[in-house]
Amino acid sequence: MALSQAKMDATEARLSGLTLPEDGGWISASRADAQTRLRAMGMPGRRDEYWKFTRPDTLVQTDTPQAAVFDVTDEAPVFDAIDRLKIVFVDGVFDADASDDLTLAGVSIERLADAGQTDIHWAKDIYGVLETNGQVPVERPLAALNTAYAEDGIVIRATAKVEKPVSLIYLHKSTTSDATLHHVIKVESGAELTVLENGPAAARFNKVMEVEVADNASFHHIRAQGRDHERRAATHLFGRLGTESVFKSFTLTANGVLTRNEVVLELTGDDAQAHVAGAAMGDGDFHHDDTVFITHDAVNCESRQVFKKVLRNGATGVFQGKILVKPDAQKTDGYQISQALLLDDDSQFLAKPELEIYADDVACSHGSTTGAIDEESLFYLQSRGVPANEAQGLLVLAFLAEAIEEIDDSEIADDIRDRLEGWLKRHRD
Amino acid sequence: MLEIKNLHVKLEEDKQILKGVNLSIGAGEVHAIMGPNGSGKSTTSYVLSGRDGYEVTEGSAELNGVDLLDMDPEERAAAGLFLAFQYPVEIPGVGNMTFLRTAVNAQRKARGEDEMSAGEFLKVVRAKAKTLKIDADMLKRPVNVGFSGGEKKRNEILQMAMLEPKMCILDETDSGLDVDAMKLVSEGVNALRDEGRSFLVITHYQRLLDHIKPDVVHIMANGRIIKSGGPELALEVEHNGYADILAEIA
Numbered sequence: 001m002a003l004s005q006a007k008m009d010a011t012e013a014r015l016s017g018l019t020l021p022e023d024g025g026w027i028s029a030s031r032a033d034a035q036t037r038l039r040a041m042g043m044p045g046r047r048d049e050y051w052k053f054t055r056p057d058t059l060v061q062t063d064t065p066q067a068a069v070f071d072v073t074d075e076a077p078v079f080d081a082i083d084r085l086k087i088v089f090v091d092g093v094f095d096a097d098a099s100d101d102l103t104l105a106g107v108s109i110e111r112l113a114d115a116g117q118t119d120i121h122w123a124k125d126i127y128g129v130l131e132t133n134g135q136v137p138v139e140r141p142l143a144a145l146n147t148a149y150a151e152d153g154i155v156i157r158a159t160a161k162v163e164k165p166v167s168l169i170y171l172h173k174s175t176t177s178d179a180t181l182h183h184v185i186k187v188e189s190g191a192e193l194t195v196l197e198n199g200p201a202a203a204r205f206n207k208v209m210e211v212e213v214a215d216n217a218s219f220h221h222i223r224a225q226g227r228d229h230e231r232r233a234a235t236h237l238f239g240r241l242g243t244e245s246v247f248k249s250f251t252l253t254a255n256g257v258l259t260r261n262e263v264v265l266e267l268t269g270d271d272a273q274a275h276v277a278g279a280a281m282g283d284g285d286f287h288h289d290d291t292v293f294i295t296h297d298a299v300n301c302e303s304r305q306v307f308k309k310v311l312r313n314g315a316t317g318v319f320q321g322k323i324l325v326k327p328d329a330q331k332t333d334g335y336q337i338s339q340a341l342l343l344d345d346d347s348q349f350l351a352k353p354e355l356e357i358y359a360d361d362v363a364c365s366h367g368s369t370t371g372a373i374d375e376e377s378l379f380y381l382q383s384r385g386v387p388a389n390e391a392q393g394l395l396v397l398a399f400l401a402e403a404i405e406e407i408d409d410s411e412i413a414d415d416i417r418d419r420l421e422g423w424l425k426r427h428r429d
Numbered sequence: 430m431l432e433i434k435n436l437h438v439k440l441e442e443d444k445q446i447l448k449g450v451n452l453s454i455g456a457g458e459v460h461a462i463m464g465p466n467g468s469g470k471s472t473t474s475y476v477l478s479g480r481d482g483y484e485v486t487e488g489s490a491e492l493n494g495v496d497l498l499d500m501d502p503e504e505r506a507a508a509g510l511f512l513a514f515q516y517p518v519e520i521p522g523v524g525n526m527t528f529l530r531t532a533v534n535a536q537r538k539a540r541g542e543d544e545m546s547a548g549e550f551l552k553v554v555r556a557k558a559k560t561l562k563i564d565a566d567m568l569k570r571p572v573n574v575g576f577s578g579g580e581k582k583r584n585e586i587l588q589m590a591m592l593e594p595k596m597c598i599l600d601e602t603d604s605g606l607d608v609d610a611m612k613l614v615s616e617g618v619n620a621l622r623d624e625g626r627s628f629l630v631i632t633h634y635q636r637l638l639d640h641i642k643p644d645v646v647h648i649m650a651n652g653r654i655i656k657s658g659g660p661e662l663a664l665e666v667e668h669n670g671y672a673d674i675l676a677e678i679a
Contacts, residue, residue: 380517380520381520383479385536385539388503390531394531397523
């Protein structure tokens with residue numbers, strides 16, 4: 001369908017302020033292609049069904065909405081105690097001085113720009129490719145925008161079991177920064193890689209991560225988005241899973257005025273396993289959107305989506321989650337749960353769980369609930385001497401437990417749990 | 430220990446439940462309340478422990494001279510009040526052990542005492558759990574989740590044993606228990622009896638009072654205590670029902 005004039009104008013207005021990065025080597029062709037695709041689909045607008053619950057305006061507009069820099073002084077940075085290889089970006093620009101040496105056994109790490117200069121590069125088969133695949137059946141223009149205009153990012157290829165996590169740290173220092181990062185990751189057959197991400201990144205952040213998990217490989221991803229109240233982010237995680245591969249991703253979001261996290265996974269090899277989980281906590285001006293699309297295109301695969309949100313003072317949570325089971329994807333085991341705990345009457349949770357199943361021998365279940373703290377449980381705890389706010393904290397953590405359990409590494413899970421407890425302590429009446 | 434005077438309570442929807450309850454329990458005493466369904470027994474226990482939804486329209490309730498009705502539930506607990514629930518609440522996601530330690534330490538903190546160390550706590554809880562035949566698995570599981578009726582009631586008594594309250598209210602602790610479980614629970618309660626601790630046992634059946642021997646038995650009907658006496662009163666109810674007593678005061 002032809003684009004409306006208004007949408008075309010909005011798209012051209014956005015693109016007019018941007019220039020395609022030059023001298024990208026083989027990446028230039030991907031960028032030009034992405035720009036063409038973007039022009040054909042147009043920037044997301046309020047009338048788009050896929051943006052029904054989240055207004056894209058501030059993610060699309062040419063001028064970057066400002067976001068004050070928030071200094072965290074009341075807790076150590078997340079993952080601080082974890083032994084990891086640190087790669088630092090400041091407002092979306094790689095900071096070599098602050099980063100560790102990019103050498104680690106079992107993995108090769110380079111900057112996107114450097115990868116572009118190598119004519120025959122493995123990342124060529126992934127950069128913009130998984131993103132393009134992910135545009136069907138639903139268009140994701142912000143991801144195409146990213147592929148076209150991202151100048152920085154990291155390219156990681158794991159060929160063995162990597163001993164420590166690769167940690168991407170996103171610092172935010174400018175109130176007007178508009179950061180675009182595009183990472184490409186390949187976990188080769190039999191290899192294992194953990195990638196950590198944390199930090200607010202910028203006033204406005206557009207990030208794409210494309211991950212190819214080969215046969216028998218395993219990829220773990222744990223992310224903690226920054227506590228800056230005014231930051232905005234649109235992120236896409238595209239994954240393609242081979243036979244008997246494992247893909248597990250967990251995201252913690254505490255604060256942020258607007259966050260849209262999209263995860264698009266394709267299970268293409270038999271017996272693959274994909275788990276995507278998230279815990280989001282919002283107080284006041286907070287809009288958090290998890291949009292997930294998992295396609296089962298192979299036999300005997302398992303996928304889990306576990307999303308929990310705790311909302312208060314008018315915060316809004318959104319969940320759009322879909323499991324698509326293609327005709328040949330027999331023995332699929334799909335599970336999807338999205339739940340919100342509303343701590344007052346002003347907050348809201350908007351959920352659209354979807355199953356589309358074309359195979360006849362599958363087990364898929366989904367559930368979505370919105371509720372308040374259970375008064376009976378609260379009274380029971382209080383009657384044992386636990387003060388009301390502490391009792392509420394216990395019940396909130398219990399509510400979030402199922403999502404945190406999706407993190408395999410107990411040290412990282414404990415770190416995440418500490419963040420949640422910290423948030424609860426700070427956001428008590 | 431517990432002084433209830435002329436207590437009037439109505440539900441939020443305006444239904445008057447208690448219509449002038451008077452009850453005085455001395456230190457170390459065990460009192461039992463029996464009465465027909467709907468007489469206000471459970472309401473009494475909930476009002477004393479501070480549950481939402483009840484409005485006290487008249488009267489007072491004091492624990493060792495301190496006004497109970499003015500306190501939050503957790504303050505009442507720290508002051509020494511404990512309610513063993515008729516239907517203990519299941520709390521998925523909160524481990525039983527975490528729950529117990531949080532409760533014990535919250536009360537100690539409220540009383541200005543030092544928190545119990547993890548090691549010390551573990552030692553105490555294991556010893557007490559053993560006498561109530563609560564195994565390690567029950568301590569690890571989420572609070573009351575998947576517990577049988579008997580396990581839930583034993584877990585209530587374990588909480589009581591850990592919190593060492595001064596005034597214990599047992600709301601139909603015998604309901605849903607088989608003979609052996611009732612014996613076990615009663616032994617748990619009896620082990621806690623001492624001159625500084627009082628009990629209010631709410632029950633429908635005299636049988637529980639064979640195990641937990643009361644000093645005084647009260648009959649409650651229509652929101653009031655209509656008759657008080659010794660243990661023989663419970664036997665009378667067991668044999669003749671409430672009809673005679675109700676007729677007597679009518």
